[in-house]
């Protein structure tokens with residue numbers, strides 16, 4: 001292992017998820033010397049084997065491809081309910097979303113939906129007296145959205161999205177939209193109908209839109225077009241879906257230095273100036289044996305891009321809490337509705353969702369209940385009825401032979417799911433703190449306090465009514481659900497939010513910490529409110545803006 | 557064909573997996589031999605006649621269900637979790653192999669493909685499958 005202090009660098013980036021990787025690339029491209037430190041191992045060479053390991057794995061969970069038999073599982077892919085987060089045992093009060101510790105971070109297992117926030121998301125308080133306003137507007141971020149879409153490679157329908165819910169687009173998407181799933185055509189045929197929304201008395205035109213996706217609809221950036229392998233979460237075997245290894249490769253090609261299996265456990269702060277002077281870095285090798293190093297960074301810049309759980313955890317382990325570190329933890333709480341289509345719709349082929357309904361992402365009802373985004377599924381009943389489970393049920397009904405084959409075909413080709421993701425409000429009580437319990441490295445685990453707020457419960461009822469209306473329009477038979485339980489979307493947001501001063505936030509809109517002159521943070525942890533869009537595109541747009549600011553400061 | 561609705565040869569791999577799950581010591585080979593040598597087996601059977609044949613013993617029905625499930629899904633763990641009560645597995649196998657999973661007949665039955673192995677081209681999901 002090369003001692004860290006022997007490396008020459010101007011900026012150190014902690015975490016190589018998409019935000020850390022893109023900032024590293026943008027800086028190193030302009031000659032800034034970047035050191036990237038990543039807590040997880042480097043598994044980039046094993047993509048195909050990892051996809052195989054996933055299908056053969058015991059429980060096919062999100063982390064299944066990434067276990068390597070060396071690093072303890074809760075270090076690689078922290079399980080949300082057991083082992084890593086210390087939180088309530090009541091499921092509806094748990095944060096159910098997790099992340100991936102590996103070179104490239106959580107985009108390895110993300111789905112890849114890439115909608116932008118809409119203008120009202122930045123002004124929730126001014127418009128609806130809920131949450132807070134962002135210190136920047138949609139207009140300020142718009143140019144960075146276009147760069148983000150190009151960098152990541154987003155496939156989308158520019159004309160359909162331009163000015164939708166007030167979100168203008170100054171440039172087209174770099175790729176045409178991903179073709180919709182066969183079953184989406186049944187929703188296309190009802191697109192444009194009017195829904196009388198009891199929630200605020202308005203009539204809404206329900207338009208079915210192709211969801212913008214970080215998934216190639218053609219060969220792009222040296223990666224192939226999607227072949228419809230349907231394992232985007234937790235791994236795309238052919239990298240048609242974007243993951244941050246793309247920008248890590250670009251960053252190292254332009255001179256950035258990557259050190260994997262290097263966990264930053266503490267920042268040393270000069271109490272007088274607030275400057276971060278040293279990083280304590282725990283380095284472990286193939287034998288899991290670790291070594292601690294102290295990296296001198298007093299005249300350098302440090303960017304923490306370690307996601308909305310690990311960023312506040314690292315700050316808290318370093319004694320940094322001012323500006324609400326750890327507070328306002330959010331996710332997009334998800335619910336679903338299920339139906340049997342009246343004819344085969346042939347799911348389980350292609351990306352797991354290709355279209356959605358976005359009109360409920362804004363409206364007067366937001367002063368009472370959460371906005372939500374609807375995804376039209378292409379994966380049967382999702383977690384509620386896997387093909388294997390349904391086959392077993394038919395066997396229990398004594399089906400065999402041609403009768404079984406016909407019954408399997410009939411049931412499985414007609415299963416359909418609509419899911420909805422609701423916006424959580426920033427509440428100081430939903431938070432990340434340090435637990436007295438320790439992880440595999442002996443460091444405090446994140447203690448999570450979380451809830452299923454009434455604001456979201458009302459949105460579940462609202463979205464449930466919309467789903468019922470949609471299935472009525474298609475003429476399909478909806479299946480009754482026995483519970484109203486939220487699940488996590490994987491969208492971990494808040495905890496070091498941006499704002500105008502340290503009295504209301506940790507950082508400014510560039511991610512610069514108010515109280516620490518050489519410290520920046522990047523990622524969805526900066527969001528003051530959660531909106532309803534999957535967060536990564538917005539986090540990347542913000543990270544690109546941070547990189548621009550740093551280039552202005554560092555490159556004469 | 558009788559069990560799955562597909563023309564596939566009887567496959568000892570699935571039988572071995574079944575033995576392992578049930579902690580059997582070769583007795584399922586005997587159950588299978590018994591079934592295959594039953595004179596009604598092989599003749600064209602209606603649904604009810606087939607069931608009658610399988611119901612001849614609990615082991616026979618269990619084996620038929622288990623093997624059919626394995627052929628359809630290649631999916632040991634889902635099975636042992638779901639079918640725990642009925643099969644009372646003595647050992648929970650912790651993994652199938654990717655080829656087991658990819659070979660599952662259910663994907664053919666529904667004109668789809670096993671996850672991670674589409675073998676398809678861009679956009680195939682947009683069309684009604686050919687078969």
Ligand SMILES: Cc1cc2nc3c(=O)[nH]c(=O)nc-3n(C[C@H](O)[C@H](O)[C@H](O)COP(=O)(O)OP(=O)(O)OC[C@H]3O[C@@H](n4cnc5c(N)ncnc54)[C@H](O)[C@@H]3O)c2cc1C
Nearest residue numbers: 015017018019039101105106111112113264490523534536
């Ligand atoms: C199932 C699922 C589906 C999702 N789908 C979507 C989607 O469709 N669209 C969307 O926009 N978003 C989606 N997301 C969310 C998305 O994955 C994240 O928003 C995004 O990956 C966050 O990127 P990041 O760079 O901020 O953090 P991460 O990608 O989590 O990267 C942080 C990195 O920092 C490293 N790190 C942490 N602590 C330290 C430390 N102390 N020292 C050194 N390194 C450290 C970690 O190992 C990790 O590699 C999904 C998430 C999940 C779980």
Ligand code: SF4
Nearest residue numbers: 226227229230232236
């Ligand atoms: S559908 Fe398959 S090929 Fe396409 S992005 Fe997802 S995993 Fe990759």
